[in-house]
Amino acid sequence: MESAPPIRQLQEAAIRRIAPWRLLPPLIAAVLGLWGLERGGSMWRDESVTWQVAHRTPGAILELLGRVDAVHGLYYALMHGVFQAWDGGLWALRLPSVAATALAAAGVAAVAHRLVGERAALISGCAYAVLPPVQMYAQEGRSYALVAAAVVWATYLMLRERWIAYTVVLLIGCWLHEFAALALLAHAFTARGARGWRWSAATVVVLLLPLAAVGVRQAHQQLGWLGRPSWQDWAAYAVVGAASLLLARGAPKDLVRVALPLVLLPPGLLMAVSLLNPWYVDRYVLYALAGPALLAGARLAAARGWWPWVLAGALLVPFGIWSAWLRTPESRKDDVLAVAAAVRERARPGDAVVFMPSRRREWLLSSPDVRAGLRDVALADGPAASHSLQGTELSPERIRAALLASPRVIALQDPPGQPLDPYPREGAKREVLAGRFDLCSVTEVRGARVAVYARPGGCDTP
Template sequence: MECAPPARKHPEADISRTALWRGLPPLLAVVLGLWGLERGPGGGSMWRDESVTVQVAHRPPAALGELLGRVDAVHGLYYLLMHGVFALWDGGLWALRLPSVAATALAAAGVAAVAHRLAGPRAAVIAGTAYALLPPVQMYAQEGRSYALVACAVVWATYLMLAERWVAYAVVLLLGCWLHEFAVLALLAHGCAAWRSRGWRWSAAAVVAALLPLAVVSARQAQQQLGWLGRPSWQDWTAYGVLALTVVLLARGVRDERRALRVAVPLALLPPGLLMAVSLVHPWYVDRYVLYALAGPALLIGLRLGRAGGVPARAVWPWVLAGALLVPWGWWSGWLRTPESRKDDVLAVAAAVRERARPGDAVLFMPSRRREWLLSSPGTYAPLRDLALARTPAASHSLWGTELPAGEVRARLAGTPRVVALLDPQGQPLDPYPAEAAKREALAAGFRLCSLTQVRGARVAVYGRTAADCG
């Protein structure tokens, strides 16, 4: 009786599978990143945090260093990177956001690589694709801030941890921590999988030691940097509960793959959970600070659906659930590419000011930090007389400049016929500082309201001394 010949290998099929899991997730991330990149018609939109990136990254390196010694040191490496980008190509919103698109594509490739190492090519393509499709990932893929880059660094550090390439692991994770220091929470998540490894312990010590200088500087700036934050809201806790429930349900489907679970579950739950717990004492939590944690659920989706048998045909509920999510996913993805998806729109504010301001008009920012709305539109800002400004942001090595004392602001207003005031939306709490109160009191006492325009996240009010000034 003859034995059956061994099954032939098909190298072409292997090449196709490799190309699929390596190529599809980053390609999808690029397509989604470029879709609606400008966020809105007519030149697009930009919110105030992105405006900070634009105006700070355009400062000379020496001035940038002076600023970081006083504020925003946590974003220093990112600003330096964007300074280089703008020096090579000052391409407006595209130059601002393309680094985040590229970082998200690399992160999706990294999630696929981690999943491939844990469970093979099928899990890899599903996990990388799931990561690219997650709406928060899409959101920060199109934002001129550091969060997509941080996620990319953490994901690839996870891969290097699994490969036990400890020097490279320490370098890549440290890069992520210097882009935003809360990436260090990923170190604790990695410890759940690698704490027995001497290489991980030495790498962890090196990362913490090299991060200490930034931590010391940013700790001095914490009140100024994060003073606007409150403790996690019930919405934050609810979102974390939904995440935890999702992770538990996905993990139950792959509970026999313990190594994979030790990687994915802590990465999903520990960074946001720890930051929220700390924020009960020191309010530091914002979901985007731990965006990289979404690699954990993406990995679990890949592990669950990428198992040898996948989801059995008789198990209808996963497919029904996936179909039901298509509609809200499509709506959410489309909404993320509109100006309404962000808190404000500095380009719309600048456009409203251009339409209403006259030559010689003065401008007041109420509160002063709203000067950011015009700093990235110098063509609109330069012709206006900034009545309260004492020193410009560049001269004062600050984000928004310094303002005159209340008495001098009143004196300058006394000789001004028309003022364009940039205000927070109705219902926002009024700043109690004397200089801010002086602006409000002087406008109420000596001016009449000529017009009030609602813009996304802002109000543009024009005040005049007389009816003729309003006409």
Template sequence: MWRDESVTWQVAHRPLGGIWELLGQVDAVHGLHYLLMHTVFLAWDGAGPGTGGAAGAAGAGGLWALRLPSVAATALAAAGVAAIAHRLAGERAALWSGAAYAVLPPVQMYAQEGRSYALVAAAVVWATYLMLRERWVAYAVVMLLGCWLHEFAVLALLAHAVTARRSRGWRWSAAAVVALLLPLAVVSARQAEQQLGWLGRPSWRDWAAYAVVAAAALLLARGPVVPRELVRVALPLALIPPGLLMAVSLVHPWYVDRYVLYALAGLALLAGTRLAAARGWWPWLLVGALLVPFGWWSLWLRTPESRKDDVLAVAAAVRERARPGDSVLFMPSRRREWLLSSPELYATLRDPALDRTPAASHSLQGTELPTAEIWTRLVDTPRVVALQDPADQPLDPYPREAVKRQTLASHFDLCSVDEVRGARIAVYARPGHCTDSP
């Protein structure tokens, strides 16, 4: 479980009132997903002991419940891609298009992650199918569901505008989606700085990845073997949402590839239909060559190394090193997330910097004391387990983080430092006490 999943886990386990109060402060964009996961955990945790309740996030049950909606949504999205291809290009194209979507590495990555992106993709794909069927009420409902799961699903409307052209039904449906999305947009706009402030402008790698996808989509769309109706659906979906979000991000950095995961459905439609029409040996040689790196990537995505960190590994390492009466210090404070999904461990440790808990402060990681109080509490602590970012990460310049570092350096000896996936766990003790027995 990496830290974004941990946020889902700990927020979804709050009472409904607590979730609602949080959304007024931060993370409104994920509000519907948190409410959905709250329901999932209520059903799962109520199924009996040992199924992954609030005290057992590290157990298999907790992870099963956390990720099962994403797995199901990815299967549903693949079925939707197949349904679109079936309508526009026939059964063989449906089989290959659905399979192509399912094997794409980014799709597999978010199929096994407890966040909203796979659900958003399923909603956009099925909204696209309903658009082709001209089921406008159903289209508006499903599209709105996707937008309420994550606002950037609204970019799919621009791709649909190219496909639907001057359809009156689409115009009314799109207007209804935008109007009903506005309340969420207003709330999340106020939260944008703290929600997206960590993002920078798209890197050259982002542009290169987009160029590769765009080139592949344009190449696959060429020629008479791919029906023009399918190209008119698939090409705008593959190109417009990510391209527009990257362009906007040159001014307002909002781009992350997972925010427009659903765009890969367009690429899968083109690739699957092209494969269905393939003749001769060379297309299958190309598929075989691609399956080798895709297979390696698929296996790698199922390891902890594929994520930035592993909160359950961090918690296990803290459990091994902590002694009764120890303090735990988060450097920076947002890394409190590493232990919030292991509440039974966190409850046994003193948190000398904490002022109000996440639930009490209606925040994700809680609020911290003023610098003077942090210093006072730390110097009264005999032993500290400090959870830090990897050594190559920049240090936060904020006063609270500076006083943590300065106090540890001036009043404690560094006893040990261990690297855990995406984290460092440093144990500090008062001078001369590093070797004290537990």
């Protein structure tokens, strides 16, 4: 019978388990994620989609995924479970992303520890946690923080050659968002064609094919709103890429082989493809930011003298200002809860409501109490009944007739300067309101306008 380990050995093992590089990165990520989590009580339209889809029944979610948004299917299923367990509003919507970001920061630290050491692990994990884009998606009810956590931990498992676990974790990331598969391109450079990696990569690709096939069919609905990468996108890629290349000089070669492909290849390939088929949005490859965090951690850990730390400290000033701004409603394109509040203040019982364009119906879908008092005169079938995100609308002729039968209309419109949808239904709405109604008031809300129309002489009617 073996004797029990000495107390000193147990104490040392406990200290190793609670080493700062293990605790501080996820702790900092969690604290930053919880700071200002409600963003002033705001929610933007993508989060509203998560909220209203996750509140549908499992059968209704499946019906929706057969038509649109299959790429987010696993995430919607997860969030449905969250809301079934606790319907906690904005906190329930965003806490999974906070937890995922803490997990990703711990994963970045684990990768750095594996390749460089404890000091680099601590700095790399903390560097990832404080990056403003990481903080942004730590506080969003969308899948991107979860995808980043899956890719980062898959990278760690690849380094450990745990191929079954690697396959499972990366496949989860890909099913949360299929563009996580671009991480395979980066991992190919790191794994150097290892037999285990080749089998794992092939398994991931094969098991992702059903989602990819559905995604291709839905691509026009899913990504049709995108344009080609802007000059700002290219500039941001160039700045991050150049900084990563600079940090890679003198960094340990094993770490460079992991970090540099991760930061350069997934976004670079997606941007190049988007010159032909616009698919690029920076959040789709959020996980690439683990690359510069790893390189920065390694370089700072090996730094001699004070100037690298002064430079890193100086960066915290703009990062802090940026981070504070991210906690405000103004940091997102719109605020569906502010739109709903403006409608609640201006609407009268029985008023008609019309959405211009129809996809802006999302602004009220997460506020059913506001919608309940209004007549959605253009709506044919609601979102759940039509197995769609925003419902289906009547023909232009029926929309025109329904508007003409309404004495007062609340119109929810895009801000000035946005392109007008050329579809006949949208043309009918604009034509009737401009020609047969008086404009009583226009209220500018973040990313939206709430316009009140009445039949001639009806604006002053109490």
